[in-house]
Amino acid sequence: MSQAPAAKKLLILGAGVGGLSVIKEIAEFDSAAAILDKIDITIVDEDFSHFLGFTLPWVMRGWRAPDSVPIRPTEAALNRVNRVTGRVSSIDPQRQQVTLDDDTTLEFDALILATGARNAVDRVPGLADAVAKGVAVHYYDHDAAAEAHRALSGFTGGRLMFLVTSPVYRCPVAPYEGAMLAADLLEATGARAATEITAYTPEVQPMPSAGPYAGVELVEFLRQRGISFHAEHQVVAVDAARRVVTFDNGAEAGFDLLMFIPPHRPAVTIGDEDWISVDTATMATRHPGIYAIGDTTTVTTPWGRSLPKAAAFARNGAVSAARSALHYLGIVDRTEELSGQGYCYLDTGAGASSRGAGDFFAEPPEIHLSSPTAELNRQKSDEEHQWRALWETERPVLR
Structure with missing residues (x-):
């Protein structure tokens, strides 16, 4: 009787918005259960604590205490994912190997960098x-x-x-x-x-x-x-x-x-690279099987501007990179281009927020800021509550 093929190793570096969104994207595939039988997912982070950037001005304003901002995924939320705590020292694309500061080495068949900026x-x-x-x-x-x-x-x-x-x-x-x-x-x-x-x-x-x-x-x-x-x-x-x-x-x-x-500065680089350039069709780097998303990347829009380093585009990148990595591993049959649709809330004071949204890949974008309202301020708060609830829970994201 022939043995089932060994599971492919998908390694994710960074458990912030980008890295966790990769896991969320895989969970939302129609064939998620079958996919999880074919891959072994490992995620690496320094302390498995992250925050949404827009909460920091709230701390500055005095609306939030600093210890209320970090979001720490539970072990239950990361069920079926191997967690490794450590800081990345180097990436060897040829050997398909990541080395941590304590000299631990991790091998991969496909790699997604979501390590952000420092x-x-x-x-x-x-x-x-x-x-x-x-x-x-x-x-x-x-x-x-x-x-x-x-x-x-x-x-x-x-x-x-x-x-x-x-x-x-x-x-x-x-x-x-x-x-x-x-x-x-x-x-x-x-x-x-x-x-x-x-x-x-x-x-x-x-x-x-x-x-x-x-x-x-x-x-x-x-x-x-x-x-x-x-x-x-x-x-x-x-x-x-x-x-x-x-x-x-x-x-x-x-x-x-x-x-x-x-x-x-980028938190992690590959060799002597600075901000990591990616193909917007796949989020692929110049190294086969290695993809990068979020703040560690540089993406030039069709009209010549750099795509903002913002959570919305880390999430968009996760959609593309997850599909691309699984396609590279022979598990799914199509990829998905990076979406230029993005948005941002802007607190203006007195409990009101504005919002700008649109296609950042348009030539040029026609994005406007709305009049500030209390309702938009509530929507901004709701976004944090919903993201926190997804990860600080006893309900597995991958089942």
Whole structure:
């Protein structure tokens, strides 16, 4: 009697929105049960804790405690998935092998990278010194967001600068959402009238990948809240002693408190690659059997802009990568192209949110921001509740 063929090894690196969405996508296949008999799924993560990026400004505003933000999948939710806790050290595409920091090696037949991006504060001269001296803060992890809340809560007035340090960063609305929520908080503490709030970015306008309209509408939101916007200002250095930011166009701007969006770097790379380029038809990298999704990738849209590093596109990428990996393994008969349909909520303060949605692959996109409402704010909260409920549960996602 012949033996059944050995299960193919599907390795997923990263248990954040992208990696978990791959598992969710496989669970939603019509033939999921038959597929699971043919593959052995392993997922690797440093601590099996992630968060939705839009919850961090809530911590900065003081609406959420930092320990309420992490989402930790239960063992039951990840039933039929091998969990490996560790940090990726290297990927060998030829040997089809991943090595972790503790020298553990994991082999794969197909690999999906969903490892995201890391903050890299030290890439701007003087920025780490400003953080150490307590004159600069950011809100791009939950502990930092809590520190930003403390700094804003104690701010009594002066120059409050929001600074985008690089055009490549997660969540394209977060700098401007942060500025509006800071204004909202300072209204509550009584310091808003004594505070000048400015926003500086190297971009031509906010959200350039969303097309010609949304960024203009966002600048108007800022203007209505008394926040001045300065485009095409790329920081080259921060002087903590003088509390001055220097830009590549020779301009300088002073601050009393600097709120910055950190430079970003890919958390995991393959060889000497930087942000990983992928084929939008399959999410394939240049290495056979290896796919990448989410914030670790760079995707150029048909009209020449980079696709935003946002959760919506990590989910879209998971749909494409899951099908592509299973097709590569000979388990499904078709692939699916990356969808350009995306959306983003934008908190504007006073319990209201705006929303922009549309096709980011259009030439150009015709995305507009809606008027802020309390209902959109509730929808944004519901999105987190639904995602959390899917993974912090005793109900298996794969059955």
